[in-house]
Amino acid sequence: MDERGESFPLGPDFEGKYKPIFENYGPRGIPLSEIRKQLLENDDSIPRQLMRELIRKADSDRDGHLSYNEFIRLMQLRQRHLTRFQRLVRGAISTVVPRGAVNEYGEDVVDSYIDHYTCKPPPMFMILISVIETIVFIIYAVILSKRGTPVTANTGCPTDSPLIFNPSRRYEAWRFLSYMLMHVGYLHLIFNLIFQLLLGIPLELVHKWWRMLIVYFLGVIAGSLCHTVFDQTTFLAGASGGCYALIGAHFAIVIMNWKEMTHDWMDGVVKFLLSAPVRLGFWTILAGADIGVAVYKRYFLEETTNVGYAAHLGGALAGLLIGIPVMKNIKKLKWERVVFWVSIVLYLLFVAFAVLWNIFYKGFPKTDWTKCCKADS
Incomplete structure (x- = not known):
């Protein structure tokens, strides 16, 4: 849940995909600099300045690292800040491919489309x-x-x-x-x-x-x-x-x-x-x-x-x-x-x-x- 008590599900395979990565880094988690670099380079669905702010908020103990639980918080904050258009896209895609369907890489199909959808070209x-x-x-x-x-x-x-x-x-x-x-x-x-x-x-x-x-x-x-x-x-x-x-x-x-x-x-x-x-x-x-x-x-x-x-x-x-x-x-x-x-x-x-x-x-x-x-x- 976020600070307003809202819950944002992250998909059935989220833990299996990300938790082992954090375990490899030890109890403190992954350095913020590395998290910031990966997200800013690979996620263009949220403005860069807003993403930096979300990363800062997710590091609740201010130790310069993100633990697995803090990473969950970051992803939930990210979902909350999806644009209205992205939420519309999510709803539309869910009428074609239901949530829970996974692709050949084990990724949630709807989330995968949302992450990579750029509206270029738009559905015209x-x-x-x-x-x-x-x-x-x-x-x-x-x-x-x-x-x-x-x-x-x-x-x-x-x-x-x-x-x-x-x-x-x-x-x-x-x-x-x-x-x-x-x-x-x-x-x-x-x-x-x-x-x-x-x-x-x-x-x-x-x-x-x-x-x-x-x-x-x-x-x-x-x-x-x-x-x-x-x-x-x-x-x-x-x-x-x-x-x-x-x-x-x-x-x-x-x-x-x-x-x-x-x-x-x-x-x-x-x-x-x-x-x-x-x-x-x-x-x-x-x-x-x-x-x-x-x-x-x-x-x-x-x-x-x-x-x-x-x-x-x-x-x-x-x-x-x-x-x-x-x-x-x-x-x-x-x-x-x-x-x-x-x-x-x-x-x-x-x-x-x-x-x-x-x-x-x-x-x-x-x-x-x-x-x-x-x-x-």
């Missing part, structure tokens, strides 16, 4: 893609308003846009990706934004922007390809392929780190809620319910605008298959190397099958070769 990919989707939505909302068909909660998506996926214009290959920028009504946009930001940013903090870019975009592409296989006659709009790729990636992370994510998982409510079984159950129920509603609306409700649902399935599958080789793995086991290559092969086979389906299947609507996207007068 999910924010940037969300901003772009919002801007595109606003632009088309203005266009539709001028046409006399304003956007509502559940309607409002121009089918003549060069961005929406149109099964009659599959030769315009960019539509297999650009449909993610279009949304049917503002609720569609809002739910996708909330979903991808709440799930995507914590993932990006841990796994970096370029991994998220790969998973998200390949999920979007897989979503449109899956749509062409299962629901060939409807338009496709929305970022659900990318959102479900994030769910699939989360599944991949849990599967590849199952042992670490079940570490003492029954030891307290928080660890239980963040454990692998609970995560899998939660996302399975959420995704299943959402897909079920989408299928029901597609086939059992007479709606004027049918928008495909199969992108959810394609995105989730891509997120799982691509997430296994792309996302970080806490501990790499031999069997996981096999799964690594199997996942890549399965994804490539899926893409190859879908491409061939698009080439040879005869049940698509007649190809529309007319010039699209005439400017509004």
Whole structure:
């Protein structure tokens, strides 16, 4: 505890890692000069002057050395002085990797990320893609308003846009990706934004922007390809392929780190809620319910605008298959190397099958070769 009586846990392996080092120095502990040199050179999470002050406070008997107990006090003082942003990072990372999980070096994974996280670059990919989707939505909302068909909660998506996926214009290959920028009504946009930001940013903090870019975009592409296989006659709009790729990636992370994510998982409510079984159950129920509603609306409700649902399935599958080789793995086991290559092969086979389906299947609507996207007068 610190001087205010607050307790700051230091991780399950703290004593085993540091106590033997202090025992080698004898009862007085490690000289302050050596402690100061190591911390100032290797810890940039706290300003240097503040770190010097914390070291001075930790040396309670003023003998110029830090005993093991004084070192514990120093580490607790350091944790108390973490910036608000670092505490935010800790909370976000804990939603992806629960506390108690240890890496191949025996270090607490969350603490290791906090110690080395520099926010360079910041987690901007999910924010940037969300901003772009919002801007595109606003632009088309203005266009539709001028046409006399304003956007509502559940309607409002121009089918003549060069961005929406149109099964009659599959030769315009960019539509297999650009449909993610279009949304049917503002609720569609809002739910996708909330979903991808709440799930995507914590993932990006841990796994970096370029991994998220790969998973998200390949999920979007897989979503449109899956749509062409299962629901060939409807338009496709929305970022659900990318959102479900994030769910699939989360599944991949849990599967590849199952042992670490079940570490003492029954030891307290928080660890239980963040454990692998609970995560899998939660996302399975959420995704299943959402897909079920989408299928029901597609086939059992007479709606004027049918928008495909199969992108959810394609995105989730891509997120799982691509997430296994792309996302970080806490501990790499031999069997996981096999799964690594199997996942890549399965994804490539899926893409190859879908491409061939698009080439040879005869049940698509007649190809529309007319010039699209005439400017509004």
